[in-house]
Amino acid sequence: MAGAACALPGALRPPAKRQRRSGGLLACRALAKQTAEADVVVVGGGAAGLAAAHFAAVSGARVRVLEKMDEAGKKICISGGTRCNVLPAEVDLQRDYFTESSQSALRAIFSTWSLDDCQYWLTDRHQVGIPLVLEAATNKYFPASNSGAEVRDKLVAACQRHGVRMQYGAALQDLATLPGGGWRVQLADGGAVDAARVVLATGGLSYAKLGTTGDGFRVLRQHGHALHEPYAALTPLLGQHPGGQQLAGISLYDAELAAVPAAAPDGFGGGGSRRSRRKLSKKGTRAQRTAMLFTHRGFSGPAILDLSHHAVQALDRGQPPPALRMRWTPAGPAEWEVRLQGGGTALAVGVLRREGVPQRLAEALCLKAGVPLDRKLSELKRGERAALVAALTTYQLHVTGHEGYPKAEVTGGGVPLNELDCSSLESRRLPGVHVCGELCDVFGRIGGFNFYFAFVSGRLAGLAAAEGAAAASSARRAPAVGA
Ligand SMILES: Cc1cc2nc3c(=O)[nH]c(=O)nc-3n(C[C@H](O)[C@H](O)[C@H](O)COP(=O)(O)OP(=O)(O)OC[C@H]3O[C@@H](n4cnc5c(N)ncnc54)[C@H](O)[C@@H]3O)c2cc1C
Incomplete structure (x- = not known):
């Protein structure tokens, strides 16, 4: 992997403290202006971004996650009153999800991964490895530990076992196309990461103090996406x-x-x-x-x-x-x-x-x-x-x-599903950029439905991004082979 800007292999939390003790923070700052490379860059280390990174890496891509905060998945940690209602026990798309986009697009996305398969991914010790318990009274799944932090830590660890590099304090500023194909992800600190494919998973606008300040919406709008106007949902x-x-x-x-x-x-x-x-x-x-x-x-x-x-x-x-x-x-x-x-x-x-x-x-x-x-x-x-x-x-x-965004559990509205290819979540306006999680015009009711959508859409985007990156890489090699 070229350019090792701020990557902290092996760290579950980037832990500013650990960096400071080892002098790593200075090293990171020195490297921040360099341009790193990856096959797939995932912007946003929340539930959708971590699922995308995991599946892209399992598919063989070199993956880098850019997370604006000093740790990944802060929302996962506080979710469900810190117990993290990670999945529902059953799903009825018509009843449990809300979108202004087409229902057939919604069905197409969910048809790619069943609730049972998602649950298996989370619990299987060779994959994420979180023991889950069904709360019968509410039909919700929680980690047996009742700890959102465990869910976050295990998702990050599962990514890192497959070589995903986590880069913290790395805020997306803008996207630019590269002359030979692919994208440059420009960071607020002046650094950049080049990749064949980008997965945008920066979440919505709710709970801004956890990092979700609508940056993905801003960038997508700047590049021609017409959003369904975002609004606070699941709010008192x-x-x-x-x-x-x-x-x-x-x-x-x-x-x-x-x-x-x-x-x-x-x-x-x-x-x-x-x-x-x-x-x-x-x-x-x-x-x-x-x-x-x-x-x-x-x-x-x-x-x-x-x-x-x-x-x-x-x-x-x-x-x-x-x-x-x-x-x-x-x-x-x-x-x-x-x-x-x-x-x-x-x-x-x-x-x-x-x-x-x-x-x-x-x-x-x-x-x-x-x-x-x-x-x-x-x-x-x-x-x-x-x-x-x-x-x-x-x-x-x-x-x-x-109560608005400060107390809203999710953001409604967002990228209309018809502006994405529902088999890959690739943007129809920005080829090579995949969009997942709360950025999409989909949210679920209370009960684990939002994490389920984050995982389904993250997986779909990550798999497709890895496939696209591999295709780009073979296309680059092809003339040399023929020569
Ligand atoms: C209080 C609360 C409780 C909840 N409880 C539950 C629950 O129990 N069950 C459930 O299913 N859902 C719950 N939710 C909803 C659920 O947390 C979200 O739907 C889900 O986290 C969305 O995942 P995401 O990855 O799309 O976005 P997020 O989890 O919001 O992740 C987005 C990530 O992108 C990062 N980011 C933002 N901008 C940038 C940038 N410019 N550059 C780099 N990184 C950036 C953010 O820091 C963040 O880490 C809850 C939400 C809240 C607020």
């Missing part, structure tokens, strides 16, 4: 709690949220949009039944995060958000009607509590429905019961804003 929403109460800290574990255009019916009968996942159909769309929680400023938890992008996109355009209607417990209107019927001295609010609605929320919903807290079932008026049933089953959340 701002708004008033029921009855104007402060309910921060209250969680529900079996709530169901529907996002419906304001004029639509309740949103719980239609089954949700099966077409574009960006625009709401008239029937609206539902989150899977799961947890939600009240924050100090509004609402969060998977039920909220999964549909938050509908509110984000409307609010960002200055439009009113769709109606977000909450069913706080699994029971529907008919079941609540029955529970709130009949005589007896039980308090209505007590029935709500008994059926799993937390005390303070039960009180807030009664207040909202105009039902006094000392109202007994036997005294409940028909109109009060109807209002209470509505508050329990189709409560419209009052949403005023969102």
Whole structure:
């Protein structure tokens, strides 16, 4: 491998400390202005970039990963509350992924690698080697160690076993074509790396403090890609709690949220949009039944995060958000009607509590429905019961804003899939440049779906980049052989 700028073979984390102790930092700086070479340069050492690097290296390419931060995969380390929900147990593309691009392109990408094969890659000790455990209650896979850091370390180690060179503190500035073919990756520090193929895996715009500041979007735009406008997705929403109460800290574990255009019916009968996942159909769309929680400023938890992008996109355009209607417990209107019927001295609010609605929320919903807290079932008026049933089953959340990229788990929008060749993720505008991970116009709901897409797209880009680099190398050698 030509040019050894800043490569730290054998290091799981580049560890600024280790460099400093050995005097390596100075050496790296001295080398930074040199131009290194590789067959495949992967820009971004997150989940997608590490998968791309691993598969390109396994295919025989000399691979260099350029990572802007001082360590790889910071997002992997903090994901899933640092436990890293690394995969889901099952996938339904229509239900679990959101894209404004074509569904057939999405299917084509996922058809290249099954969930089982991805899981095997992660667990097999000859490949990545992370023991995984299924959390049955949520259908999510986590590392047995419950450690995102282990996932990151093992991905980096798997790359390095195949000779991948990790270069940290190396921020992509721009791309330029080389006269004889291939690309020069220009770095912010003035250095450069030349390669036959480039894999861009710089992630989106969420959690910028972890390195994701939209650099890939910038470079791709500069070179003619038209992006689907990025937006914060899987982000908490701002708004008033029921009855104007402060309910921060209250969680529900079996709530169901529907996002419906304001004029639509309740949103719980239609089954949700099966077409574009960006625009709401008239029937609206539902989150899977799961947890939600009240924050100090509004609402969060998977039920909220999964549909938050509908509110984000409307609010960002200055439009009113769709109606977000909450069913706080699994029971529907008919079941609540029955529970709130009949005589007896039980308090209505007590029935709500008994059926799993937390005390303070039960009180807030009664207040909202105009039902006094000392109202007994036997005294409940028909109109009060109807209002209470509505508050329990189709409560419209009052949403005023969102927490944006700083708290968004992913970025929606990005490179339209029709601007990529779906069999290689090669850019149709920049031949020889492959795009993967969160840069693409795809994101999944909460549950390990985003890492699955990062791995699938990273693998596809890495394999294709290695193949392209090998073809370029044979083409260069061919005349000499013939001579
Ligand atoms: C708090 C949080 C929790 C999450 N939990 C989960 C979870 O449990 N399960 C799940 O499936 N998903 C989870 N996600 C989403 C998941 O982390 C991302 O979808 C996934 O990491 C995207 O992978 P990526 O490789 O495309 O991008 P990233 O992981 O963001 O990696 C991009 C890399 O590129 C680097 N980079 C950026 N710009 C440059 C540049 N100019 N030059 C060089 N390098 C650059 C960045 O430093 C970064 O290392 C979570 C996200 C967050 C924020």
